[in-house]
Amino acid sequence: MKKVLVTGGAGFIGSHLVDALVKKRCYKVTVFDNLEPQVHTDGLPEYYNIRARFIRGDVRNRKQLKEILIDSDIVVHFAAAVGVGQSQYQIAKYVESNIQGTANLLDVLVNEKHNVKKLLIASSMSIYGEGLYECKKCGKVKPPLRNLEKGEGNNWEPKCPYCKGSLKPVPTPEDTPLISNSIYAITKKEQEEMSMLIGKTYGIPVVALRFFNVYGPRQSLSNPYTGVAAIFLSRIKNNKPPVIYEDGLQTRDFIWVGDIVNACILSIEREEANYQVFNVGTGNPVSILKVAETLIRHLGKEGKIHPDITYKFRKGDVRHCYADITRIKKMLGFKPETNFEEGMKKLINWAKRAKAVDKFEEASKELKKKKLV
Numbered sequence: 001m002k003k004v005l006v007t008g009g010a011g012f013i014g015s016h017l018v019d020a021l022v023k024k025r026c027y028k029v030t031v032f033d034n035l036e037p038q039v040h041t042d043g044l045p046e047y048y049n050i051r052a053r054f055i056r057g058d059v060r061n062r063k064q065l066k067e068i069l070i071d072s073d074i075v076v077h078f079a080a081a082v083g084v085g086q087s088q089y090q091i092a093k094y095v096e097s098n099i100q101g102t103a104n105l106l107d108v109l110v111n112e113k114h115n116v117k118k119l120l121i122a123s124s125m126s127i128y129g130e131g132l133y134e135c136k137k138c139g140k141v142k143p144p145l146r147n148l149e150k151g152e153g154n155n156w157e158p159k160c161p162y163c164k165g166s167l168k169p170v171p172t173p174e175d176t177p178l179i180s181n182s183i184y185a186i187t188k189k190e191q192e193e194m195s196m197l198i199g200k201t202y203g204i205p206v207v208a209l210r211f212f213n214v215y216g217p218r219q220s221l222s223n224p225y226t227g228v229a230a231i232f233l234s235r236i237k238n239n240k241p242p243v244i245y246e247d248g249l250q251t252r253d254f255i256w257v258g259d260i261v262n263a264c265i266l267s268i269e270r271e272e273a274n275y276q277v278f279n280v281g282t283g284n285p286v287s288i289l290k291v292a293e294t295l296i297r298h299l300g301k302e303g304k305i306h307p308d309i310t311y312k313f314r315k316g317d318v319r320h321c322y323a324d325i326t327r328i329k330k331m332l333g334f335k336p337e338t339n340f341e342e343g344m345k346k347l348i349n350w351a352k353r354a355k356a357v358d359k360f361e362e363a364s365k366e367l368k369k370k371k372l373v
Contacts, residue, residue: 001026001027001028002026002027002028002073002074003027003028003030003071003072003073003074004021004027004028004029004030004072004073004074004075004076004268005030005032005068005069005072005074005075005076006018006021006029006030006031006032006052006076006078007032007033007059007075007076007077007078007079007105008032008033008077008078008079008080008122009029009030009031009032009033009052009076009078010031010033010035010040010044010045010048010054011033011039011040011078011218012039012214012216012218012219012220012226012257013078013122013211013214013257013260013261014031014033014076014078015045015047015048015049015218016216016217016218016257016258016260016261017076017078017260017261017264017265018031018049018052019049020261020264020265021052021265022049022051022052024265027074028053029049029051029052029053030052030053030054030055030068030071030072031048031052031053031054031055032055032057032059032064032065032068032079033054033055033056033057033079034056034057034058034059034079035056036081038223039082039220039223039226040220041220045218047218055068058079058101059077059079059097059101059102059104059105060096060097060100060101060104061104062104062107062108065104065105065108066108066112069105069108069109069112069114069116070112070113070114070115071115072114072115072116073115073116073117073118074116074117074118074119074120074268075105075116075118075119075120076120076122076264076268077102077105077119077120077121077122077191077195078122079097079101080097080098080101080122080187080188080191081093081094081097081098081184081187082184082226083184083226084126084181084182084184084185084316085182085314085316086184087182087183087184087187088182088183088315088316091183094183094184094187095183095187097187098184098187098188098190098191099187099190099191099194102121102190102191102194102195103194106194106195106198109198109202109204110198110202116204117204117205118204118205118206118207118268118274119195119199119204119205119206119207120206120207120209120264120267120268121191121192121195121196121206121207121208121209122209122211123188123189123191123192123208123209123210123211123277124184124185124188124210124211125172125210125211125212125213125253125279125281125321125323126180126181126182126184126185126188127178127180127185127186127188127189127192127210128172128176128178128179128318128321129145129178129179129180129181129185129318129321130142130143130144130145130146130158130179130181130318130319130320130321131169131170131171131172131176131318131320131321131322132169132170132171132172132173132176132324133158133160133167133168133169133170133320134167134168134169134170135160135162135163135165135166135167135168136165136166137160137162137163137165138160138162138163138165140170141160141161141162141167142161142176142177142179143158143159143160143161143167144158144161144179145179145181145316145318146158146313146317146318146319147315148313156246156247156249156250156313156319157319158319169251169285169319169320169321169322171283171322171323171324171325172279172321172322172323172324173279173324173326173327174210174277174278174279174324174327181316181317181318182316192208192210192277195208196208196275196277199275200275205271205273205274205275206274206275207267207268207273207274207275207276207277207278208276208277208278209260209263209264209267209277209278209280210277210278210279210280210323211255211260211280211281212252212253212254212255212279212280212281212282212321212322212323213227213228213229213252213253213254213255213281214227214254214255214256214257214260215227215229215230215254215255215256215257215343215347216256216257216258216343216346216347216350217257217346217347217350217351217354218257218350219257221233221234221237221351221354221355228252228288228291229254229291229295229344229347232291232292232295233295233347233348233351236295236296236299236301236305237299237351239301239304239305240305241305241306241307241308242292242295242296242305242307242308243307243308243310243364244288244289244292244307244308244309244310245288245310245312245313245314245317246310246311246312246313246317246319247289247309247311248287248288248289248292248307248309249287249288249289250287250288250317250318250319250320251285251286251287251288251319251320251321251322252285252286252288252321252322253281253282253283253284253285253286253321253322253323254282254286254291254340254343255280255281255282255336256336256337256338256343256346258337258338259280259282259336259337259338260280262334262337263278263280263328263332263334266328266332266333266334267332270331270332272331272332273331273332276327276331278325278327278328278331278332278334279323279324279325279327279328280323280325280328280334281322281323281325281336282322282323282325282336282339282340283322283323283324283325283336284322284340285320285322286340289307289309291344292307293307294340294341294344295344295348298344298345298348299348
């Protein structure tokens with residue numbers, strides 16, 4: 001029976017992976033999590049799988065990592081401070097948690113005795129910045145990050161950096177240049193690159209999964225720095241309009257958490273995944289406005305709640321980014337199984353019973369105070 005350590009395993013994605021690993025009965029699972037209060041407002045969550053061993057600890061503590069890694073065959077590193085906007089002013093916290101925490105993990109793997117034979121790293125689509133686009137004259141291009149105060153209509157859209165012409169968003173493959181748009185994105189890029197470098201240097205197979213916009217049960221509805229679907233849900237459940245920046249037509253790639261778990265297990269179990277970087281998304285762009293309208297419709301709030309489209313620009317936001325999943329489909333046989341509409345329905349069925357403290361206004365004031373909006 002292989003021993004799997006999941007850092008951050010009490011969290012949204014980690015807990016679903018823990019459930020799946022436990023269910024397979026060929027893994028002995030240990031969770032290492034600091035139960036960050038911003039995420040875990042009530043301590044260890046009620047959904048925690050008691051068949052997995054739990055150790056409260058922090059990846060910023062090298063001594064704790066050394067002790068727990070001695071007895072691990074596979075490490076899944078999910079522990080991280082998460083939140084693009086917040087990372088822009090809580091810089092030291094994000095760098096310490098994400099970069100130094102990963103450095104501690106790698107330092108132990110290099111300098112201490114252990115039996116680790118594979119390391120899976122949770123990377124992020126945020127490291128791309130803007131996605132890939134196509135210009136009729138110049139072909140495939142990667143525009144720089146936008147720096148707008150306000151815009152109207154197509155002025156929100158990036159222009160070709162060469163001819164200044166119109167661009168059409170296309171799927172973003174793994175070899176697209178990385179132009180990180182936040183401290184959070186930079187830390188995820190560094191996590192990925194450090195891990196891949198050390199893995200190749202010391203012969204420890206590493207797999208980096210670039211998660212796109214993950215949604216599903218257990219995502220905190222009381223954390224205003226979590227995914228947009230959860231933030232919108234919290235607002236709507238509290239009879240408040242979901243707030244949308246720009247015109248709402250910016251797009252993202254929304255993937256059901258169960259599909260993320262499937263990609264993780266394939267990456268753990270397939271040798272073909274070793275030393276590879278994979279996008280994990282659906283390959284289908286969905287507008288932010290559609291997310292809000294879909295949630296309102298399925299919650300039966302049509303005519304009562306309407307999206308608040310602000311036409312304001314949030315510094316660092318990208319216009320379009322969705323995944324090219326050709327590589328993971330070809331190499332691992334991965335295929336998303338839950339489409340957007342089905343996933344939204346399942347999310348809402350869970351959310352009806354979930355605690356949702358709306359803290360959006362508080363977070364929004366903080367962003368304005370820091371001059372990020």
